[in-house]
Amino acid sequence: MKLRVDLDKPYDIEINAGSINCLNRYLKENYKNSKILLVSDDLVFNIHKEKILKELDGFFYKTYILKNGESSKNTENLIEMLEFAAKNEYRRSDLVLAFGGGVVGDITGLFSNLYLRGLDFIAIPTTFLSAIDSSVGGKTAVNLKEGKNLCGTFYQPKKVFIDTDFLKTLSDYTFNDGLAEAIKYAMIRDKSLLKKLMQEKIDKNYENLPLVIKSCLDIKREVVREDEKDLGIRQILNYGHTFGHAIEKKSNFKIGHGHAVALGMLIMVKYFNEDFYNDFLKLLEKYGLYDNIDFNTEEILKLCMVDKKSRKDRITIIAVKEIGSCELIEIGLKDLRKIYENRQDYN
Ligand SMILES: NC(=O)c1ccc[n+]([C@@H]2O[C@H](COP(=O)([O-])OP(=O)(O)OC[C@H]3O[C@@H](n4cnc5c(N)ncnc54)[C@H](O)[C@@H]3O)[C@@H](O)[C@H]2O)c1
Structure with missing residues (x-):
């Protein structure tokens, strides 16, 4: 292919x-x-x-x-x-x-x-x-x-x-680290890929893995074509990454990048897609991407704000309001806190 x-x-x-x-x-x-x-x-x-x-x-x-x-x-x-x-x-x-x-x-x-x-x-x-x-x-x-x-x-x-x-020689943990990014692509641009990820169990031996890879690259290719130098729309590829990066750093990189992004997406889903939350949680559990850890709100918010995407006290986040499409929203610290604090129900 x-x-x-x-x-x-x-x-x-x-x-x-x-x-x-x-x-x-x-x-x-x-x-x-x-x-x-x-x-x-x-x-x-x-x-x-x-x-x-x-x-x-x-x-x-x-x-x-x-x-x-x-x-x-x-x-x-x-x-x-x-x-x-x-x-x-x-x-x-x-x-x-x-x-x-x-x-x-x-x-x-x-x-x-x-x-x-x-x-x-x-x-x-x-x-x-x-x-x-x-x-x-x-x-x-x-x-x-x-x-x-x-x-x-x-x-x-x-x-x-x-x-x-x-x-095929990857550890399951490293494979699933990548799988979190596949879930990300599906959430922001491809409902049918999400369905596939939910209905099947995709692992390193999955027969149609080349097709899954192609679906993901198709999305990245389109987004990058629109914004080769990462000045605008390409930011949508950072879905789940605002909290994800903060969680990754807070864990001293003990939590893998993809695993941290998965938790970042979970926080976003909880806030923007409440009805879908349980299914999304199940999806993460299936791929070993859910971890019941929790970090202090102030520390996470501080890390989010020093992230390169934040300007002064504003930050651009990626919101999936309708599964399979997304938008960039600029919010202030107060709203970011609201989103993060909303996660607490699952602990
Ligand atoms: N350039 C980009 O667009 C882009 C995008 C995403 C991530 N990244 C960067 O990629 C890095 C993370 O990539 P990664 O997760 O591939 O990490 P990695 O390259 O560190 O690989 C993870 C581990 O898997 C091992 N490994 C690799 N292939 C293997 C195989 N086939 N069988 C067994 N073990 C294997 C490696 O030796 C390593 O220990 C980060 O530095 C990140 O910043 C870059």
Whole structure:
């Protein structure tokens, strides 16, 4: 299955079980004389080394392996990667492969954009989250000590290969982290996807996973096309993220991003879609996304207001009043408090 991302610089996404088996042919057709730099993390590379290296048959390549986890997305590693490429005389016509989850994708995208002012890169996302989120939109980043994703650019890959077979080795927790974003897409733009998520049990072995991924990417592709540089409508992709980010931070990142966003969406549903609340709670429980934790109102509100979406004492939130569509609303601290305090009934 192929999906075209029609941005300023269009590219295709291949989504299938086994799509990686076409990589070697694609490289021979498009990058015959290029040297390849394969970037991955230790966990992904150890599990899937044989499969990915087989696709590099006939090419000169080097590997750059990061330690797995968010803490690798830092400026020190970025500089080290740049110096590694320079030392090994990578040139403008060479190619970078980002093989891993969102961490590998984000830092490798930024590296590819910066090295020699831009090298082609191909993304091979290996988590559900990176497949349905990072592979469209071209956001690249590393974290600074002062915060997440503070240093980054917009830079599109030349091609994306999503091979759902890679996802089969994910832990359930990591898979479900991505599933929360699928629920988000469904809530803001796709009622039928929500129905599917509610009626079926989608896991890493789900036969029609490529179709679910395509539905999610279709939504992201449309939203990003309207607002490539994230200046307006693209904010709707942050549904559930205002409280989600605050919960994630408050938990010292012990709660995964998707799990925190799920709780953020639950708070929004409680306020805006009271009738749907019980069904939504069941949905989260089914996917292991509900956690009966609670954080102090003042602390959460403070974290919400320092989030980059807030200006002075106003904040833009995404409200789903009708399932499958949404709107941006600017509210003040008083209303934000009302929404958060309304959650307390479920504790
Ligand atoms: N650029 C974007 O548009 C965008 C969108 C969403 C998230 N992100 C970023 O992505 C990051 C989160 O991504 P993530 O959840 O993929 O995290 P991640 O890359 O840290 O991967 C999570 C864990 O899963 C492991 N893993 C990856 N693939 C695996 C596989 N196939 N089998 C077994 N284990 C595997 C990794 O080694 C890691 O330990 C964050 O830094 C976030 O800011 C970027």
